[in-house]
Amino acid sequence: MIPHYRPSFNQSEIKAVKAVIKSKHIAQGEKVLELENRLSNFVEKKYCIAVSSGTSALTLALLSLKIGSGDEVIIPSYTCSALWHAVKAVGSLPVFADIETSSFNLDPEDIKQKITSKTRAIIFPHMFGQPGRIEEVLQFKIPVIEDIAQAVGAKINNSPVGSFGDISVISFYATKVIGAGEGGCILSNSKKFTNNVLNLREYDEKDNLTLKYNAKMTDITAAIALEQLKKLSNFIDCRKTIFLRYKSILKNNVDVPLEDYSSYEANYYRCIAINPKIKLKKIFETAKNMGVKFRRPVYKPLHLYNQREHLKNSEETWEKQFSVPIYPDLSENEINIVLSTLKHIFI
Numbered sequence: 001m002i003p004h005y006r007p008s009f010n011q012s013e014i015k016a017v018k019a020v021i022k023s024k025h026i027a028q029g030e031k032v033l034e035l036e037n038r039l040s041n042f043v044e045k046k047y048c049i050a051v052s053s054g055t056s057a058l059t060l061a062l063l064s065l066k067i068g069s070g071d072e073v074i075i076p077s078y079t080c081s082a083l084w085h086a087v088k089a090v091g092s093l094p095v096f097a098d099i100e101t102s103s104f105n106l107d108p109e110d111i112k113q114k115i116t117s118k119t120r121a122i123i124f125p126h127m128f129g130q131p132g133r134i135e136e137v138l139q140f141k142i143p144v145i146e147d148i149a150q151a152v153g154a155k156i157n158n159s160p161v162g163s164f165g166d167i168s169v170i171s172f173y174a175t176k177v178i179g180a181g182e183g184g185c186i187l188s189n190s191k192k193f194t195n196n197v198l199n200l201r202e203y204d205e206k207d208n209l210t211l212k213y214n215a216k217m218t219d220i221t222a223a224i225a226l227e228q229l230k231k232l233s234n235f236i237d238c239r240k241t242i243f244l245r246y247k248s249i250l251k252n253n254v255d256v257p258l259e260d261y262s263s264y265e266a267n268y269y270r271c272i273a274i275n276p277k278i279k280l281k282k283i284f285e286t287a288k289n290m291g292v293k294f295r296r297p298v299y300k301p302l303h304l305y306n307q308r309e310h311l312k313n314s315e316e317t318w319e320k321q322f323s324v325p326i327y328p329d330l331s332e333n334e335i336n337i338v339l340s341t342l343k344h345i346f347i
């Protein structure tokens with residue numbers, strides 16, 4: 001079975017990990033510092049703090065903004081549940097906004113409707129590696145946490161995503177474009193905010209006994225992430241080449257990436273297709289029988305867990321989108337199998 005995702009490693013990651021192990025310094029150390037420096041250059045933010053996951057990056061970012069009980073944080077419903085967990089972890093209320101069907105990211109108009117006197121932040125993920133209209137959201141003058149867990153390497157008007165938000169977060173979970181097992185980071189231009197994050201990241205040898213976490217990254221993780229970061233532009237080129245081959249069959253049945261949205265350059269993290277004539281269950285079954293794993297790009301819209309509200313675009317999109325394997329480690333033979341599967345479904 002061709003998996004939906006497989007990491008792309010070679011000798012460089014193995015060598016880097018070996019070197020860390022041989023150094024006998026495997027906890028947070030020099031490699032973490034090097035990763036932080038490289039990422040702050042790459043994302044064009046002054047400060048970068050590496051942490052243990054994308055979820056802890058979101059949680060520590062909210063805590064460092066002093067967001068907590070009685071506060072509201074706007075998030076999309078059509079996203080990874082990590083956003084909801086981070087908001088709940090700090091005792092705040094997640095408020096769902098709908099997506100727009102042009103980019104499948106948060107709809108600035110719906111965000112506007114959801115803002116109240118209690119809104120303290122907006123978490124804006126660029127889903128599936130496709131940038132959304134974050135610049136319009138910044139106009140609301142509410143702190144924006146730009147979540148580039150899925151979108152590292154994507155650009156808006158030639159500027160890297162992650163450089164727009166007041167704060168940005170990344171995830172290095174194994175299936176991400178830079179995959180290092182687990183890990184994340186928090187970026188910003190504010191020294192004060194960054195000091196808050198640093199204070200929360202670790203508990204040891206501190207002068208005060210206020211609540212702190214162990215959200216550190218190890219040098220082993222950082223060594224893998226550094227190697228993956230060096231290959232990022234090759235990874236994106238390779239993903240794009242595979243996408244163009246899929247596109248020759250999918251034609252207009254592609255939702256993401258948006259090829260004609262040229263100032264919004266995707267990183268090709270996901271190839272999201274639709275075929276409104278066939279039920280998703282049938283599509284998944286056909287793919288499975290042909291030896292390929294297709295899956296929903298979002299497990300379930302978050303508002304559907306308690307059904308207290310209706311978000312039309314999130315619901316309708318969830319009913320029809322499916323994600324096709326697209327990653328640099330796919331062999332020529334595997335790409336051909338995916339192409340045959342797509343032909344079977346679409347032609």
Ligand SMILES: Cc1ncc(COP(=O)(O)O)c(C=O)c1O
Pocket residue numbers: 053054055056079080082083125147149150171172173182183184
């Ligand atoms: C958009 C988005 N934000 C945050 C996260 C959380 O990252 P992590 O799995 O590293 O905690 C994810 C999921 O992996 C994600 O897709």
